[in-house]
Amino acid sequence: MIFSQEGEAMLMKKNIVRMSLIAGLFIAGLAAALAASLPALELGLFSKASVGGDFPQGWEPLLFPKIEAHTQYTLVEDEGAVVVQAESKGSSSGMICKKEIDPVQYPVMEWRWKVTSVYEKGDVTQKSGDDYPARMYVSFKYDPSKVGFWERAKYKTAKVLYGEYPPHGAINYIWASNAPKGTVAPNPFSDRVKMIAVESGKENLGQWVLERRNILEDYRNAFGEEPPMIAGIAIMTDSDNTGDQTVSYYGDIVLKSE
Numbered sequence: 001m002i003f004s005q006e007g008e009a010m011l012m013k014k015n016i017v018r019m020s021l022i023a024g025l026f027i028a029g030l031a032a033a034l035a036a037s038l039p040a041l042e043l044g045l046f047s048k049a050s051v052g053g054d055f056p057q058g059w060e061p062l063l064f065p066k067i068e069a070h071t072q073y074t075l076v077e078d079e080g081a082v083v084v085q086a087e088s089k090g091s092s093s094g095m096i097c098k099k100e101i102d103p104v105q106y107p108v109m110e111w112r113w114k115v116t117s118v119y120e121k122g123d124v125t126q127k128s129g130d131d132y133p134a135r136m137y138v139s140f141k142y143d144p145s146k147v148g149f150w151e152r153a154k155y156k157t158a159k160v161l162y163g164e165y166p167p168h169g170a171i172n173y174i175w176a177s178n179a180p181k182g183t184v185a186p187n188p189f190s191d192r193v194k195m196i197a198v199e200s201g202k203e204n205l206g207q208w209v210l211e212r213r214n215i216l217e218d219y220r221n222a223f224g225e226e227p228p229m230i231a232g233i234a235i236m237t238d239s240d241n242t243g244d245q246t247v248s249y250y251g252d253i254v255l256k257s258e
Contacts, residue, residue, distance in 0.1 A: 039151025041106055043083060043097055043233055044253035055084075055095065062094035062137075062234050076249075078114075079208070083152050086134070086237035094236035101230040105257060107216035109233070111136060112251035113206045115175050115199075121242040124195050127188045129177075131241045135249040136173040137234040138215055140227055142180050160165040169193065169228075173211070173220055175248075176200040184222055194222040208251065 032097060043058055053075055063070065069091035076085040084095070115133040123129025169192040176183065176197040183200075187193035198211055219227040235250045 005036050013016075022166050025248035038105060038257040040257075041101065041255040042252070043099065043255055044111075044235075044250075046075060046250070049075050049082050049254050051075055051082055056097075058097045058099060059095050060098075062096040063234065067240055070083065071163060073235075078249055081251065084235060086235065086247075086248045086250065087246075088133075088237045088239040089245040089247075090239055090243045092131075092142065092236075092238035092240040094135070094238075097230050098232040100141065101233075101255065103216045103219065103230050104157065106230075106255040107214050108212065108216055108256040108258060109136070110210070110212045110252070110256065111253045112208050112210045113175065114249040115204075115246065116175035116248065117246045118175070118184040118202060118204055118205070119239065119242045119246070120177070120242045121244070122179075122181040124174070124176060124183060124185050124197070125188060128241055130188050131239045131244065132146040132172075132174045132176065133237055133239075133246045134250070135236045135238075136211075137170060137236050138173070139231045139234070141169045141229040141231040142218070157225050164175050169219075169221060169223060171196060171215065173198050173213060196222070208249075 001217070021071055044059070047240045049056055052230055055075065061070070061073075063253075069090045070093035071086055073087040073093075073095050074085050075082055076089075077083075113134045113136075119129070119131055121129050122131055133154075154255055160167075172187065172193060172195045174194075176199070179185070179197045179200060179201040181197055183195070183197040185195050187195055196213075198213065199209060215230070216227065233253065235247065235253075239245055
């Protein structure tokens with residue numbers, strides 16, 4: 001069969017497109033295979049710690065300026081496993097593991113928690129009600145390419161004052177007191193923090209509940225953009241705004257590739 005120069009060029013173009021598609025599928029398949037082979041990232045293996053002992057390596061207190069009353073976090077045994085007990089009496093603080101994690105490689109987070117009470121005055125829309133018996137706090141690394149000039153200036157000022165950049169944004173997976181399960185709302189103190197109610201109210205009080213969330217999808221849905229790297233993950237029980245008190249529990253925290 002004899003082709004004209006125009007026909008040969010057309011055939012070559014089709015072959016290039018076909019080869020590009022095959023290469024793309026191969027790379028996508030390879031990436032998926034590599035992701036599936038990644039071992040689980042056991043970020044908070046509290047169950048391997050000792051009752052009354054130190055937290056796993058990398059975990060440290062998360063304190064906030066101008067808040068003097070801090071929630072007390074201790075390792076205790078509950079139902080045969082070592083877990084974190086958080087006792088809050090009009091207080092606020094957390095425990096954080098600062099670790100840079102790629103949310104594309106590790107999009108899924110699993111944890112379990114138990115709460116013993118909720119707050120009558122808890123309100124996800126108001127500063128006066130911005131307290132939760134339990135929350136998982138996922139912060140994302142500051143990315144100057146995602147903010148404007150004035151915001152970059154604010155971040156630089158914050159670094160000078162506190163020695164590090166504040167998070168670019170955060171997702172709080174909360175056990176809400178009154179907001180319906182599934183609620184997604186901006187935090188009343190900052191629209192760069194999104195609150196997602198994965199549990200709500202008294203239905204499961206006193207029971208261990210296993211949670212599984214896709215951080216990558218949640219960030220995209222909440223912020224409408226691709227996430228920066230994860231900067232850290234924290235547990236937090238607070239009651240400083242409502243003046244309430246509670247005791248809650250946190251089990252192991254694991255990140256997975258799927």
